[in-house]
Amino acid sequence: MSSFTSSTLPLIDNFVAPKCDEVMKILYQDEHILLINKPSGLLSLSGKNVQNWDSVHYRLVNGQDGVSPAFAEAKLPHRLDLGTSGVMVVALNATAATHLNKQFQAGTIKKRYLTMLEGWVAADSGEINAPIAKDAALFPRVKICSMGKPSCSEYQVLARLSGPNRTLVQFTPHTGRTHQLRIHSLSFGHPILGCDLYHSARSQQLAERLLLHASDLYFTHPHSGEPMHGHIPSPF
Numbered sequence: 001m002s003s004f005t006s007s008t009l010p011l012i013d014n015f016v017a018p019k020c021d022e023v024m025k026i027l028y029q030d031e032h033i034l035l036i037n038k039p040s041g042l043l044s045l046s047g048k049n050v051q052n053w054d055s056v057h058y059r060l061v062n063g064q065d066g067v068s069p070a071f072a073e074a075k076l077p078h079r080l081d082l083g084t085s086g087v088m089v090v091a092l093n094a095t096a097a098t099h100l101n102k103q104f105q106a107g108t109i110k111k112r113y114l115t116m117l118e119g120w121v122a123a124d125s126g127e128i129n130a131p132i133a134k135d136a137a138l139f140p141r142v143k144i145c146s147m148g149k150p151s152c153s154e155y156q157v158l159a160r161l162s163g164p165n166r167t168l169v170q171f172t173p174h175t176g177r178t179h180q181l182r183i184h185s186l187s188f189g190h191p192i193l194g195c196d197l198y199h200s201a202r203s204q205q206l207a208e209r210l211l212l213h214a215s216d217l218y219f220t221h222p223h224s225g226e227p228m229h230g231h232i233p234s235p236f
Helices: 056-062 094-106 180-187
Strands: 025-029 033-038 085-091 110-118 125-129 132-134 142-144 152-161 166-173 212-220 227-231
Touching: 033 056, 056 085, 085 094, 085 227, 094 212, 110 180, 125 180, 142 180, 152 180, 166 180
Parallel strands: 085 212
Antiparallel strands: 025 033, 033 085, 110 166, 110 212, 125 152, 132 142, 152 166, 212 227
């Protein structure tokens, strides 16, 4: 008789993403890359479930609403979670994709996020260092685990708000683990408002969407070598 551990269980995902009617905006375009504003509620890549066909990649390759141009060779070296909004870089050819992938792997691309956390964060700034591991038994969630991969998120408090108590925070992740900012926020007692996977009894109910926004992206242009900065103000 064969047996399965949590690490060998097959991943079953029956999630169906709600329809996203918001338009994906192109912020910058040349023959090698795009910078886009991904709306909250849009998948980066189409899912295995056939009902999850709509995505950033699908709209780029096929054209958006029959109006926007199609980019047949578009590739996504950069992805954001379904609920996360904000700036993404898209490669328009294989050479650009390879170059950008190397930058992400080397950790030379700098990302900043804005988020609204439950409660008042006591310290004005700090780091969350908590290793993260995947576990098929918890899918699609991940877990904090001493045997996980090192994970570091730097934070800066921007504002403490009342009614209810909440904190606007800028995150700078120094690693790029799955769900890193979402689980790190929960781990130090201040989950992101609207998060469906890592939440307290109240935090999920305090916002209609995940209040996590990719505001800034710093990278090197894959063709010219020039420094690039994509910025999108927070919608919350």
